[in-house]
Amino acid sequence: MTIPRDKKTEVQFTAYIDFYQSFSAYLGQYKRSFDILIENVYESGHHVDHLAYPILFLARHCMELGLKTNIRYFSKYSEKDDYVKVGTHDLDRLFTAFKDHIKTTIKNLKDKHGITVGEEDKKGFEELVLEVEKLNNVFHLLDRNSDAFRYPVDKEQNPSFKKGERINILDVAELLEKSMILFTHTADVFSKYTDYADEIEQYYEDLLREEYRQTLPY
Numbered sequence: 001m002t003i004p005r006d007k008k009t010e011v012q013f014t015a016y017i018d019f020y021q022s023f024s025a026y027l028g029q030y031k032r033s034f035d036i037l038i039e040n041v042y043e044s045g046h047h048v049d050h051l052a053y054p055i056l057f058l059a060r061h062c063m064e065l066g067l068k069t070n071i072r073y074f075s076k077y078s079e080k081d082d083y084v085k086v087g088t089h090d091l092d093r094l095f096t097a098f099k100d101h102i103k104t105t106i107k108n109l110k111d112k113h114g115i116t117v118g119e120e121d122k123k124g125f126e127e128l129v130l131e132v133e134k135l136n137n138v139f140h141l142l143d144r145n146s147d148a149f150r151y152p153v154d155k156e157q158n159p160s161f162k163k164g165e166r167i168n169i170l171d172v173a174e175l176l177e178k179s180m181i182l183f184t185h186t187a188d189v190f191s192k193y194t195d196y197a198d199e200i201e202q203y204y205e206d207l208l209r210e211e212y213r214q215t216l217p218y
Contacts, residue, residue, distance in 0.1 A: 023069035024184075030065060031180060034058040038173055048169050055169055057149035059176050060091070060139045063132075064146065066183030067094040071101055073187050077194055078104035089146035095136045099129065105190070113197045121189055128182040135175035142167065 003009055020029070037055045041048050048055070068083075071094070075084045083097040102125065109115040143149050148160040187194075 023065060023072060027062060027065040027069055027183065030058050030062050031176075034062060034173075034176065038169070052169065053149045056143075056167070056172065059135075059172050060143055060146065060149060062176060062183075063091055063135060063139060063179065064089060064094065066179060067091070067098045070183060070186055071098050074098075074101040074105050074190075077108060077197065078102075079108060080104055090144060091136050092140045092144070095133070102186070102190075105194075109193050109197055113200050115193050115196055117190070117193055125182075125186065125189065128178065128186075131175060131178040132182050135172065135179050138167070138172065138175070 003013075020026075034055060037051050037058065041051055041055075071083050075081060078101040080101060082100065083094055088094065106117045106122070109117060142161070142165075147154065152160055154160060
């Protein structure tokens with residue numbers, strides 16, 4: 001396919017790559033890319049093998065971005081720095097850290113601010129976690145260090161996959177869709193609690209500022 005170079009395409013293909021530098025924006029773009037490739041395979045009628053590695057890499061990277069996005073968000077409330085800045089690609093460690101940040105956030109909201117997270121919200125979160133865990137287990141087994149879908153061999157030059165290894169990408173797509181609900185809506189669900197905690201923190205901060213201002217000799 002040859003794309004013409006004219007005024008329309010120059011505008012269309014000029015990427016403002018400095019505009020969307022957030023974890024959530026990256027997550028959204030990788031997920032859209034995954035969806036586009038899946039649709040391309042279905043509409044073309046071709047076998048998925050001709051795009052399998054990029055498709056699976058995009059799905060796996062969505063997992064990684066989704067976990068890291070939420071870890072960074074909830075670290076403010078968990079007051080933990082576990083995997084906030086670490087550049088690991090190990091999904092198992094990231095998934096464990098993600099759940100720990102949420103668990104500690106729930107505890108801190110109660111202990112520090114007297115805010116109790118509703119049982120329905122906790123139950124809904126735990127149910128989605130089980131779906132994400134299924135996909136996390138798939139990628140942890142197939143591509144623990146985020147290189148099997150990028151290279152045909154590992155660092156020891158062994159084949160990335162065993163002979164006869166198979167995976168149904170429609171299963172991956174369905175699990176990723178469920179995982180995206182957790183990645184994109186967990187912060188929204190918890191916001192009614194974390195926003196209240198922010199208001200309490202801001203109230204006391206303003207109170208301290210006012211008390212300090214009153215001690216000034218002018």
